[in-house]
Amino acid sequence: MKHAPSLILLCLLGGCAGLNPNPGERSADVFWDRYEHQKALEIIRPRAEEGIPWAQLRLGVAYELGKGVEQDHEEALRWYKKVAVQNESGPWANGLTVGAVGRAGYFNQNSDAMVAQFQIANIYLKGEGVPKDLTKAYLWANHVFKASAGHDVFFCCEFSGGRYIMQVHIKETLEQTEREMTAEQREKARDLAARWQPNTDP
Secondary structure (H helix, E strand, O other), rough: OOOOOHHHHHHHOOEEEEOOOOOHHHHHHHHHHHHOOHHHHHHHHHHHHOHHHHHHHHHHHHHHOOOOOOOOOHHHHHHHHHHHHHOOOOOOOOOOOHHHHOOOOOOHHHHHHHHHHOOOOOOOOHHHOOOOOOOHHHHHHHHHHHHHHHOEEEEEEEOOOOEEEOOHHHHHHHHHHHHOHHHHHHHHHHHHHOOOHHHOOO
């Protein structure tokens, strides 16, 4: 029992989720912040191919922005959609550290999923590199608007104070999509949204 205080302190410092619940994520983000995109991708790509949500999200970002890879919005969508469907219940998936346990690499995966959903909505809204599709933009934007429940969505980088998808931007994407739609398109999209889920999108 003499080690109990040390274990308690360790838990408080690192959270009960552990000191490194998503191995590789912090290192990749540090490289990315230093504009060392190739080094970041050396960490990100193999983990993305293993199905790890945080890595799939970052690989999607790399393809969308053309950082460390040739810009390819279709490839960005492909990776975003892989992480966008990775939702789970429970504190681990929601990024809560105290008392949370789960699979390494899947910590805070629901936040990663919502960020991916937001990116997908904007790609379809802007029609950059893929056909513009207001119905799909609405479905994705409406879904993340509801799933985020009025809160900003954490993206990354606790070491730099954190970056978020702001709720105001989520709302703006949804409202812009609705403004660009015809009345008939809006009615159809709202009807589809009542039964639509990310895993039903082709």
